[in-house]
Each structure stands twice: as structure tokens, then as C-alpha cells.
Amino acid sequence: xxxAEKHQASGTPAARPTAPAGPAGAAPGERCPGPRGGSTRRGxxxxxxxxxxxxxxxxxxxxxLNGKGRLPxxxxxxxxxxxxxxxxxxxxxxxxLRTGKSGLIGLTVTTYGEEPFTFTEFAxxxxxxxxxxxxALARGYALVILPAPARxxxxxxxxxxxxxxxxxxxxxxxxxxxxxxxxxGIPVVSDGRPSGALPVTAWVDNDHxxxxxxxxxxxxxxxxxxIGLLTGTSTDTYTRLSTRAYLRWCENAxxxxxxxxxxxxxxxxxxxxxxxxxxxxxxPDAVYGLFDPNGTDLLAAARRYGLRVPxxxxxxCCSESTVYETTEPxxxxxxxxxxxxxxxxxxxxxxxxxxIGPPRPVQxxxxxxxxxxxSSLRPSPRTTVxxxxxxxxx
Amino acid sequence: xxxAEKHQASGTPAARPTAPAGPAGAAPGERCPGPRGGSTRRGxxxxxxxxxxxxxxxxxxxxxLNGKGRLPxxxxxxxxxxxxxxxxxxxxxxxxLRTGKSGLIGLTVTTYGEEPFTFTEFAxxxxxxxxxxxxALARGYALVILPAPARxxxxxxxxxxxxxxxxxxxxxxxxxxxxxxxxxGIPVVSDGRPSGALPVTAWVDNDHxxxxxxxxxxxxxxxxxxIGLLTGTSTDTYTRLSTRAYLRWCENAxxxxxxxxxxxxxxxxxxxxxxxxxxxxxxPDAVYGLFDPNGTDLLAAARRYGLRVPxxxxxxCCSESTVYETTEPxxxxxxxxxxxxxxxxxxxxxxxxxxIGPPRPVQxxxxxxxxxxxSSLRPSPRTTVxxxxxxxxx
DNA sequence: GGGGCGAGCAGGCACGATTCTGCATGAGCG
DNA sequence: CGCTCATGCAGAATCGTGCCTGCTCGCCCC
Numbered sequence: 001x002x003x004a005e006k007h008q009a010s011g012t013p014a015a016r017p018t019a020p021a022g023p024a025g026a027a028p029g030e031r032c033p034g035p036r037g038g039s040t041r042r043g044x045x046x047x048x049x050x051x052x053x054x055x056x057x058x059x060x061x062x063x064x065l066n067g068k069g070r071l072p073x074x075x076x077x078x079x080x081x082x083x084x085x086x087x088x089x090x091x092x093x094x095x096x097l098r099t100g101k102s103g104l105i106g107l108t109v110t111t112y113g114e115e116p117f118t119f120t121e122f123a124x125x126x127x128x129x130x131x132x133x134x135x136a137l138a139r140g141y142a143l144v145i146l147p148a149p150a151r152x153x154x155x156x157x158x159x160x161x162x163x164x165x166x167x168x169x170x171x172x173x174x175x176x177x178x179x180x181x182x183x184x185g186i187p188v189v190s191d192g193r194p195s196g197a198l199p200v201t202a203w204v205d206n207d208h209x210x211x212x213x214x215x216x217x218x219x220x221x222x223x224x225x226x227i228g229l230l231t232g233t234s235t236d237t238y239t240r241l242s243t244r245a246y247l248r249w250c251e252n253a254x255x256x257x258x259x260x261x262x263x264x265x266x267x268x269x270x271x272x273x274x275x276x277x278x279x280x281x282x283x284p285d286a287v288y289g290l291f292d293p294n295g296t297d298l299l300a301a302a303r304r305y306g307l308r309v310p311x312x313x314x315x316x317c318c319s320e321s322t323v324y325e326t327t328e329p330x331x332x333x334x335x336x337x338x339x340x341x342x343x344x345x346x347x348x349x350x351x352x353x354x355x356i357g358p359p360r361p362v363q364x365x366x367x368x369x370x371x372x373x374x375s376s377l378r379p380s381p382r383t384t385v386x387x388x389x390x391x392x393x394x
Numbered sequence: 395x396x397x398a399e400k401h402q403a404s405g406t407p408a409a410r411p412t413a414p415a416g417p418a419g420a421a422p423g424e425r426c427p428g429p430r431g432g433s434t435r436r437g438x439x440x441x442x443x444x445x446x447x448x449x450x451x452x453x454x455x456x457x458x459l460n461g462k463g464r465l466p467x468x469x470x471x472x473x474x475x476x477x478x479x480x481x482x483x484x485x486x487x488x489x490x491l492r493t494g495k496s497g498l499i500g501l502t503v504t505t506y507g508e509e510p511f512t513f514t515e516f517a518x519x520x521x522x523x524x525x526x527x528x529x530a531l532a533r534g535y536a537l538v539i540l541p542a543p544a545r546x547x548x549x550x551x552x553x554x555x556x557x558x559x560x561x562x563x564x565x566x567x568x569x570x571x572x573x574x575x576x577x578x579g580i581p582v583v584s585d586g587r588p589s590g591a592l593p594v595t596a597w598v599d600n601d602h603x604x605x606x607x608x609x610x611x612x613x614x615x616x617x618x619x620x621i622g623l624l625t626g627t628s629t630d631t632y633t634r635l636s637t638r639a640y641l642r643w644c645e646n647a648x649x650x651x652x653x654x655x656x657x658x659x660x661x662x663x664x665x666x667x668x669x670x671x672x673x674x675x676x677x678p679d680a681v682y683g684l685f686d687p688n689g690t691d692l693l694a695a696a697r698r699y700g701l702r703v704p705x706x707x708x709x710x711c712c713s714e715s716t717v718y719e720t721t722e723p724x725x726x727x728x729x730x731x732x733x734x735x736x737x738x739x740x741x742x743x744x745x746x747x748x749x750i751g752p753p754r755p756v757q758x759x760x761x762x763x764x765x766x767x768x769s770s771l772r773p774s775p776r777t778t779v780x781x782x783x784x785x786x787x788x
Numbered sequence: 789g790g791g792g793c794g795a796g797c798a799g800g801c802a803c804g805a806t807t808c809t810g811c812a813t814g815a816g817c818g
Numbered sequence: 819c820g821c822t823c824a825t826g827c828a829g830a831a832t833c834g835t836g837c838c839t840g841c842t843c844g845c846c847c848c
């Protein structure tokens with residue numbers, strides 16, 4: 001079917017002859033059946049079909065649908081109506097190619113294994129991703145989940161996606177993809193301070209020092225004399241900052257530090273480290289575990305040593321898991337509020353993409369939330385009143 | 395011409411003048427600065443720059459990088475080297491426009507509120523999405539998280555993304571986006587049987603009848619005489635199939651059905667329904683809850699009525715949450731194995747996209763997994779042996 | 789020695805939309 | 819009455835890549 005036949009079928013007479021001459025270098029011989037061939041070869045209606053059916057030019061259709069030009073309302077309505085009738089959907093690929101904006105935001109998290117997400121931070125990641133997705137969708141963007149770019153995948157997915165920006169959770173020291181993206185002019189916002197001189201556009205992180213100090217103060221107020229720490233051997237900023245804050249607090253409080261470090265991505269090592277910590281001659285009477293599974297592991301270790309929680313041992317760990325609401329006893333957790341982080345990261349990133357807001361780089365520090373439960377409240381010996389439970393705000 | 399000569403030719407700057415004039419309409423007088431203007435306007439190197447630097451044509455560059463044409467290895471290597479040196483990254487948008495394949499797969503879940511995910515199925519969704527992401531990345535695709543298309547978003551994100559296919563979790567009866575996608579020739583695979591005559595390309599679902607029958611058999615073997623059901627008022631296939639299987643099992647077993655239905659997306663109504671079920675005059679001695687929070691709610695209701703679990707009441711619920719490993723007592727759960735579902739859905743979808751595998755439509759039924767814990771094992775009065783725990787295979 | 793042949797590679801159209809430029813027309817004003 | 823300006827819209831360049839077409843050699847064989 002030729003364009004002329006389509007035009008005939010559209011109902012409008014020969015008012016618009018849709019120039020039979022091709023664009024620039026038309027047919028040298030006669031080998032081209034038509035300048036534009038069958039317009040809707042794969043079944044989808046294109047902008048040309050809408051223009052032909054509405055009896056206007058392509059420009060008018062584009063302007064009418066995007067609200068761009070200066071058109072009378074009658075034309076605008078007419079074009080929209082015809083487009084609707086034909087079921088016209090603009091090609092996202094063509095729009096992206098022309099405008100340079102895809103409406104897509106990459107989301108990636110640095111991993112240690114082969115899975116795309118780390119399991120230890122799973123609850124954190126899930127909530128952060130949920131909030132980020134919501135925030136992005138509310139501003140017209142969609143999130144693309146991408147693998148950590150350590151060893152490039154069989155088909156490098158990264159270069160096959162047109163991204164307007166990227167969110168990196170827990171960026172590693174010398175992430176090659178991040179530096180290349182930034183060099184390409186694509187904004188990158190990280191959740192967590194970038195380790196080295198990684199040139200991110202902005203970053204968001206919790207106030208880890210403040211969180212640890214407040215947490216240790218809380219334990220001390222509950223009667224702790226010697227507070228231990230379960231920390232990691234890796235050099236990421238979360239571990240480093242938290243450990244440093246602990247050491248500084250100990251120095252201020254005049255307490256000798258009591259801590260055990262283990263490779264945080266090894267789920268088995270955590271249980272061993274928890275056991276070691278409680279087996280020490282200078283056994284602490286309160287413990288803070290930096291990682292999600294520490295609460296369960298410490299609770300099990302305490303049972304093995306016959307320690308009651310919270311009577312003999314106060315317990316706090318950093319986790320987003322709801323498991324600690326129902327353990328026996330419920331365990332106090334430090335929540336990093338991943339939802340707020342995810343939302344903030346997306347707002348900063350889209351601001352950078354659209355060139356609004358303060359000049360970059362921006363670094364934003366977010367507060368944490370201590371969810372106090374039974375495990376960190378030493379019951380007063382005289383009262384049998386149930387321990388107060390602070391309801392979470394969210 | 396040898397590769398060395400080509401390399402020589404690459405040094406001659408006169409080959410490509412790279413017009414110093416601005417892009418299109420810089421000067422009104424001499425309005426045509428050159429046929430292609432400045433080659434790399436935004437800083438990125440294009441395929442033309444690689445061709446010029448390597449002293450070959452664009453076709454040769456494209457063929458060399460994609461392994462398509464018939465080129466000697468020397469040329470191929472030379473082009474790759476030049477491309478690497480210039481930091482050339484092919485434009486994903488242009489490739490998508492030209493080839494019609496974006497390498498992107500949409501992922502959406504039908505929701506009831508404003509959030510992009512339902513919270514009641516949160517653990518299910520998280521695990522399913524994780525597995526789907528892994529599977530897609532392994533085959534060179536990336537996942538895009540998209541909102542449920544009930545009321546179209548402010549800027550309809552769906553039409554702004556070029557998708558090769560879509561995964562729909564829990565499709566609703568007359569999902570308009572699904573039918574439009576299928577009409578456009580884009581494959582759609584659903585997790586969960588499509589409700590009405592929704593024309594999905596394929597679907598994957600659990601064998602809900604078999605799961606419910608096995609689960610009720612297990613409860614009966616543990617000594618249950620009257621098994622109750624906590625079900626939903628909504629008409630989705632999961633609820634419908636599970637309830638029907640329950641009724642059929644009761645008929646076969648000669649037991650009167652005892653069930654309460656409530657709106658499953660209302661978290662408060664679940665607790666009320668659990669309470670109602672245990673307050674009935676024909677109170678069941680075992681309960682199966684179809685939804686994730688039912689276990690916690692039933693446990694709380696049982697405590698209120700002074701019922702011990704499992705001595706007075708056997709409990710099972712369908713959930714992926716790890717919370718039920720640590721409740722007091724641990725609660726037996728029916729796992730739908732969302733990881734396996736997510737992987738299968740992606741395999742079917744990519745097979746459909748790439749046109750391999752059996753002819754569509756395909757429907758695949760997957761087994762479930764009953765994780766037996768203390769709550770469904772009535773301890774034998776003579777023995778004090780600890781209840782056996784069946785380790786999960788994954 | 790010339791014609792067929794096949795390897796190697798250049799030219800150029802096409803994908804489908806955005807948008808810049810410019811023409812035609814009617815209204816306003818000196 | 820003529821000039822200017824605002825308005826409404828058509829034409830065409832362009833985004834960057836893939837691939838189809840065809841040209842040019844060098845080689846082999848009759």
C-alpha cells in the first residue's frame with residue numbers, strides 16, 4: 001500500500017498531496033518503490049500517519065501533542081483526537097535519540113558475590129529501592145536495575161541502556177563505570193559517601209557518627225559499663241566511620257574499646273565473631289552490632305553463654321528487618337531510614353539532570369532513627385512495669 | 395590498502411574538516427556550514443569520529459565492532475583499537491531506534507494503593523524481582539520497574555520507555571496496558587494466571603490446588619479435626635483457586651468449611667478477621683491463612699483466647715517472610731518459591747522476544763514448598779523429642 | 789588476455805520523532 | 819494604502835547507528 005492510497009483511505013481529499021518527491025537524494029533510478037515505503041510496516045501508527053489522517057503536517061502533530069507550538073485550540077484538539085483514534089504512541093527510542101533524554105535512571109549496588117544484590121543489606125536495599133522507584137515515577141522517570149560493573153557482563157548491559165542519570169548504592173573505591181559516566185556528563189548520585197576521589201555529582205549518607213554516639217549514650221543510660229562492638233574488616237565508609245565514632249566515644253567515656261571485626265559479607269563469620277566477643281575475658285555488658293544479622297547471632301551466642309537479654313547483656317544492632325520486632329526479647333535497632341535516603345537521592349539526581357537546584361556537588365547528611373525495644377532497656381529492679389515501646393513514626 | 399596505510403591516513407586532518415561554524419543555523423547568510431556539522435557536539439565520540447580516525451567508513455566501523463561483515467582481522471583489530479582509544483560508546487538510543495530492540499524488560503505489579511508495590515506481598519515481590527533481575531541480566535537484558543497502569547501517571551512513563559517485553563505480577567482483569575502491549579506485538583508474561591480473557595503471551599503460576607491439598611493433608615496428619623481458613627474477599631485467581639481447593643478438600647474429608655473472608659489489602663482487617671475466626675462457636679483446631687500477615691495476627695488472636703500453639707491450635711500461613719522462623723513458636727509457612735517463579739517468567743519472556751522455544755501461548759505451573767515448623771506439628775503426648783525441621787532446599 | 793568472481797569496503801537510505809527556519813496570511817497602524 | 823508584526827503551519831535538517839546496495843580491485847581460469 002502506498003502513501004497515496006493511505007491518504008485516500010483517510011477520507012480527506014487531495015488537499016495535502018504529501019509530496020511524492022523523496023527527501024534529499026531521491027531515487028537515482030526507479031529502484032525505490034516509494035520515498036518512505038509503507039509508513040506503518042510493523043503495525044504501529046507513526047506520526048506521519050497521524051499527520052496524513054488529520055490533514056496537517058508532521059510539525060503540527062508534534063506540537064499539538066507536546067503542547068509546544070502556537071496552535072489554535074481547534075487544531076490541537078483535532079490532532080489529539082485523530083491520534084487517539086489511530087492509537088498512536090510516540091516511539092520512545094526516536095524521542096530519546098532526538099532529545100537526548102530517555103527518562104531512565106540506573107540503580108546499582110556494589111556487590112561481592114555473583115548475585116545482583118547483597119543479601120546482608122537486603123531489607124535496606126528493598127526499602128531504598130521502593131522509595132526511589134516511587135520518587136522517580138512521581139517525577140516522570142523510571143528506574144533500571146543494573147548489575148555492579150566489576151567484571152563486565154557477557155553483553156555489557158550498561159552500554160545498551162540510555163541513562164539520564166545513575167544512583168549507586170555503596171560505591172566502591174575506583175568504580176570504573178562511575179567515572180566513565182561522570183566523564184560522559186551523566187549525573188551520578190551515590191547512597192553513601194564515595195570512598196576515594198570518586199567524582200560523583202552528589203551523595204547522600206546518614207550521620208553515622210551522630211548515630212553511634214546517640215546509640216552508645218542510650219546504652220550507657222540503660223546502665224551499660226562496658227560496651228562492645230561487632231564490626232567489619234572491610235574498608236567501606238560505613239564501617240570506618242562507625243568504628244571511628246565508637247573508638248572516639250570510648251575515649252571520651254574513659255572505656256577501653258572491646259570489639260571484634262569479621263568479613264561482613266560472610267554470613268557464617270558473623271556468628272563466630274559474636275561468639276568470640278562474648279567469650280572474651282573482658283566480656284562486655286552491652287553490644288552494638290553494625291550489620292543486619294548481628295542481632296540474631298548475638299542473641300544466639302548470649303543463650304549459649306547463659307546470658308539473659310537485657311538483664312545480663314544489652315543488645316542493639318543496625319538493621320531494617322522487622323524480624324527484630326518479634327524476637328525474644330525484641331531487639332533495639334538502628335534504622336538508617338532507607339526510604340528517606342532513596343527519596344532524597346532521587347530528588348538530587350533529577351535536580352541535577354534537569355539542571356535545577358543548588359550548584360553541584362551536593363552532599364546531604366540524613367538523620368537515623370533508634371527504635372528502642374526491650375533488648376536495650378535494663379529493667380529497673382524495683383518495678384515490674386513493661387518496658388515502654390516507642391512506636392515508629394512510619 | 396594495508397592496515398598500516400590506513401593508520402597513516404588517519405593522521406591526515408584534511409580528510410574531515412569538522413566545520414568550525416555552529417551546528418545548524420549559526421549564520422543566516424551562509425546557512426549551510428557542512429553536511430554533517432561538528433561531529434562530536436556534546437563531547438561524546440560518535441561512530442563517524444571513529445571512522446574518520448581509523449581511516450575507514452562508517453560501515454566498516456559498525457561491522458568491525460559488531461562482528462557482522464566480512465573483514466580481515468587486521469582491519470577489525472585496528473578499528474576496535476581506535477574506538478577504544480577514543481572512548482567510543484555506541485548510542486543506545488540510536489541502536490534501539492534502528493534495530494527495534496532495546497534490551498529492556500518492564501516489571502510491574504498490580505497495586506491497590508498509591509505505592510508502586512503492595513506491602514502485603516512485599517517479601518514475595520522482593521525475592522521475585524531479585525531473581526528476575528538476575529535472570530534477565532544473565533541474558534543481556536535489564537529490568538525497568540514500572541507503575542501499575544490503573545490511572546495513568548502525570549507523565550505516562552509507560553509510553554516513554556521502549557520495552558522489548560513486560561512481566562506483570564498479578565494481572566488484573568482488564569488491564570488496559572497489557573492488552574495494548576500485546577496488540578503492539580510486545581510479549582507479556584504474567585506471574586499468576588490472567589483473570590479474564592487477558593491475552594498474555596505466557597503465564598507462570600503455582601499449583602495452588604495441589605499446595606492447599608497437601609497443606610491440609612499435613613494438618614490432618616498432625617491431628618487436626620476441623621481446619622479453618624482465613625481468606626480474602628477479592629476475586630483474584632490466587633484467592634479463588636485456594637478457596638475452591640479448600641472447599642473441595644473439606645467436601646472430600648467430610649468436614650464443614652469454617653472460614654472468614656476479609657479485604658486482603660487492608661492490614662487492619664486481617665487482625666479482626668483472625669479474631670472472628672477464633673471466636674466462632676465452631677472454633678477450628680487448625681487454621682490456614684492465605685496471606686502473609688495472617689500468621690502474626692492468628693498468633694496474637696490465639697494468645698488473646700488463651701490458645702496454645704500448637705497444642706490447642708495448629709497454624710500455617712502462606713508467606714515468604716523470615717519472621718516466621720523466629721516467632722514463638724516458629725510458624726509453618728507455604729512458600730510459593732518466588733525466586734523460581736521470577737526466573738521462569740524471565741526465561742519464557744526472553745524466549746518469546748527472541749522467537750525461540752515452543753509456540754506460544756505457554757502456561758507453566760510451578761510447585762510450592764511447605765516449610766514445616768513447630769506450629770503445625772502437634773507434639774505427641776508421650777515423647778518430648780524436639781520437632782523435626784525440614785531444611786529448605788534453597 | 790579478458791571475463792567472471794569474490795573479498796573488502798564506501799555511500800547512502802532508513803528508523804521516527806523534535807525543532808529550527810521560513811513562508812503565507814490577516815490585522816494593526818502611520 | 820503600504821509596511822510591519824504576530825500568527826499558523828509546512829519543509830527539511832538532524833539525532834547516531836544498522837544494513838542494503840553496489841563499486842573497485844586483485845585473482846583465477848578458460
